[in-house]
Amino acid sequence: MLNGKVLVITGVSSGIGEETARLARAQGAHVIGVDINRPTVEVDRFIQTDLSSQTSIDSLLGQLPDGIDGLANIAGLAPTQNAELVLKVNLIGLKYLTLGMLPRLADNASIVNLASLAGIGWPQSIAAINDSEHLSFSGAAAFSARHGIVGARSYFFSKEALIAWTLQHRWTWRDRGIRMNAVSPGPVDTPILKDFIETLGARAEEDMKTMDRPGHASDIAPVVTFLLSDGSCWIRGTNLAVDGGMHSHILACSNGLQTT
DSSP states (O other): OOTTOEEEEEOTTSHHHHHHHHHHHHTTOEEEEEESSOOSSOOSEEEEOOTTOHHHHHHHHHHOOSOEEEEEEOOOOOTTSOHHHHHIIIIIIHHHHHHHHGGGEEEEEEEEEEOOGGGTTGGGGHHHHHHTTTOOGGGHHHHHHHHTOOTTHHHHHHHHHHHHHHHHTSSTTGGGTOEEEEEEEOSBOSTTHHHHHHHHTHHHHHHHHHTSSOBOHHHHHHHHHHHHSGGGTTOOSOEEEESTTHHHHHHHHHTTOOOO
16 A cells, blocks of 8 residues: 555556556555646646656756655657657656656655566667666767667667666665666557557557457556555566566567467
């Protein structure tokens, strides 16, 4: 349960962010919602923020209270959006917000990053991931050109780098008890599902057949709220696949395991 916890949840105007905010409040949390669009779900406070803008994030940071118990980084752009903008929102802005919030976080706070099954190939992108370690808003275009990150690749790379960043920070703030984990959904029936189908075409359709159905926001939000709760205090640097078994399916098939 989240009774009495103060949480910052990004992406509250739709999809998984909206459902996470609803569920967190139902569990007793005080929710500060963040999004570029105004939400329809009820939150305790809403701060409109453009996560592609350092200035906008700085304004957000200046409005946050001390003693925040959790941050859920759920806001993100689909692979059909401009590649530079996707990198800014899904990776650069997310990291800038997270690091900027550290002084505002209470001891034993939880950070949850919404990654994706699309990031499963992160071990093959180590060079670019390492190069992105100190990537700035102004450097997004040059970085994309340097690593050939164009079109939908921007989404895949942003999620690969986010998973890697989560693993890297498994113990970074353990002197304060602050932990970071990630959740990787497969295709989820949210407003951006059509963008994935448009981008991936037959592959997306085949994936959804393999996993029986696309996920729902209500499949993902309980996992996010669990990671924000005290019940997950011994889980650190973990990327939880919440995808109907697709992550396991890919690992089993790629490693020659017989499946039934």
